[in-house]
Amino acid sequence: MENKKWYLMGLREGLPIGLGYFAVGFTLGIAAREAGITAFQMGLMSFLMHASAGQFAVITVIAGQSGYVAMILTQLVINIRYLLMSAALSQKINHDTSMPKRLLLSYFVTDEIFGISASVKGELNPFYNYGAATLASPGWIIGTVLGVLVGNILPPSLVSALSVALYGMFLAVVIPASHESKAVAVVVIASMAASLVFDLIPLLSGISGGTKIIILTIVIAAAAAIIRPVKEEAASAETAEGGKEAQ
Amino acid sequence: MNFDQNTYIYFIVAALTIYAIRALPLTLIQKEITNTFVRSFLYYVPYVTLAVMAFPAIVTATSSLISGVVAFVVAVVVAWIDGNLFKVAVASCVAVYVTELIIM
Numbered sequence: 451m452e453n454k455k456w457y458l459m460g461l462r463e464g465l466p467i468g469l470g471y472f473a474v475g476f477t478l479g480i481a482a483r484e485a486g487i488t489a490f491q492m493g494l495m496s497f498l499m500h501a502s503a504g505q506f507a508v509i510t511v512i513a514g515q516s517g518y519v520a521m522i523l524t525q526l527v528i529n530i531r532y533l534l535m536s537a538a539l540s541q542k543i544n545h546d547t548s549m550p551k552r553l554l555l556s557y558f559v560t561d562e563i564f565g566i567s568a569s570v571k572g573e574l575n576p577f578y579n580y581g582a583a584t585l586a587s588p589g590w591i592i593g594t595v596l597g598v599l600v601g602n603i604l605p606p607s608l609v610s611a612l613s614v615a616l617y618g619m620f621l622a623v624v625i626p627a628s629h630e631s632k633a634v635a636v637v638v639i640a641s642m643a644a645s646l647v648f649d650l651i652p653l654l655s656g657i658s659g660g661t662k663i664i665i666l667t668i669v670i671a672a673a674a675a676i677i678r679p680v681k682e683e684a685a686s687a688e689t690a691e692g693g694k695e696a697q
Numbered sequence: 698m699n700f701d702q703n704t705y706i707y708f709i710v711a712a713l714t715i716y717a718i719r720a721l722p723l724t725l726i727q728k729e730i731t732n733t734f735v736r737s738f739l740y741y742v743p744y745v746t747l748a749v750m751a752f753p754a755i756v757t758a759t760s761s762l763i764s765g766v767v768a769f770v771v772a773v774v775v776a777w778i779d780g781n782l783f784k785v786a787v788a789s790c791v792a793v794y795v796t797e798l799i800i801m
Contacts, residue, residue: 466786491704498712508711512703518710525714531746532715537722538739545729556720561750566782568743607801610760611794614768617755618776618789620747621769625776627744634744641748649753663749670745675737 453577460566460581466615467562467582468589473612475590476604478502479597485509489598496591500560503528503658505594531663535564542567542574551576558583562616569623633678641670755789764796 475496482492487509495505507528511521536559543555555576563582567574596603628635648654648662657665730736755772756765771792776785 463782466783470786491708494705495708495712498708499715501715504711504715508707511711512707518707521707521710522714525711526718529715529718532719533722534739534742535746536719537726538742540723540726541730541736541739545727549724552723553720556723557716559719559723561746564743565747568747569782606760607794607797610758610764610797611790613758614755614765614772614789614793615786617751617758618768618772618786619782620751621755621772621789622776622780622782622785624744624748624751625773626780629777629780634741637741637744638748641745642752645749646753663746666749667742667745671738671741674741674745675734678737679733680737680740 453575456575456577457581457584460578461584462581463566463578464563464582464585466619467566468585468587470562470612470615470619471586471590472593473604473609474502474616475593476597477609477613478506479594479599480601481506481597482509482594483598483601485513487598489595492598493591493595496594497587500558500587500590501529527661528658531561531667532559532564534664534667535559535561539564539567539574542570543576544573547576555579558587560586562586562619565620565623569626633674637670637674641666644670759793760797761800763800764793767796768793 479492482505487495495508499505499508504525507524508521511524516524536556539555539559543552547555558579563579563586566582567579570578624634624638628638644666645662648657648666654662730739752769755769756762759765759768768789772785772789775788779785
């Protein structure tokens with residue numbers, strides 16, 4: 451019963467993710483078609499990976515005939531941020547969570563599903579993530595496949611509007627948290643400023659998006675952990691009131 | 698381009714690499730971490746990651762820089778007032794659509 455409640459809650463939050471994935475996937479599909487990939491290959495890749503930059507890199511590596519080692523290294527660099535997200539989730543779920551549940555949860559560690567999990571107060575039930583994935587995953591797969599198949603059928607104005615949906619969701623996680631905690635607010639502002647600097651400075655802007663995320667995450671989160679360590683009581687109090695705050 | 702049967706081996710190699718990254722911490726770390734630094738580090742990780750991914754990407758995601766800036770401001774304001782993920786996402790999409798109707 452508890453699981454069902456969490457699953458339905460995840461479904462609700464998964465809807466905007468699915469719509470955002472559809473739009474982003476659509477644009478990725480258009481780019482992939484130009485590289486020569488088929489709709490079936492695109493759909494299979496989306497189902498297996500659920501990773502936008504990662505999938506684009508797959509196409510690049512195959513097109514360049516760069517070999518399997520290059521594929522592994524490229525994917526490690528682009529996707530290593532999931533290692534940190536997965537580690538953070540490992541502390542957010544119940545420690546008795548079974549292995550099959552953990553393995554399924556791992557399959558859907560995407561930026562956005564992780565993002566909404568981070569917005570859950572207190573302990574996280576994996577069924578929340580399963581619910582979100584139920585709508586997010588098809589949105590991603592269908593979006594990428596249709597992008598390959600029908601290319602420019604969506605009006606550009608709509609694609610442009612939908613393209614901010616996912617970023618809006620990220621902000622919907624970090625802004626309210628900044629409202630509640632001054633330390634988080636400082637971390638968020640510093641992160642955005644650093645991110646902007648990385649994009650603007652010519653020497654740094656050559657660094658891929660995935661690498662930028664991992665460098666800034668490690669540096670800023672470590673600095674924050676040293677300057678403002680999270681107190682033990684605060685963390686446990688958060689867990690205690692998690693049930694009712696999670697709506 | 699060469700998208701032959703090797704393509705599928707490349708897919709499997711990439712998929713396994715990505716899944717390993719996602720699954721290793723969640724399956725190997727089964728206990729509560731007691732080290733204050735590591736706990737605090739993991740506490741801040743999502744906020745840094747999401748903030749870095751959102752900005753300035755949201756500003757450059759749309760067809761015009763102006764609509765991107767509007768999307769960012771609207772998302773921040775709505776998130777500050779309400780914080781509901783769906784509302785923030787929809788509000789920023791509508792803001793882009795309307796802005797682009799006006800300026801283009």
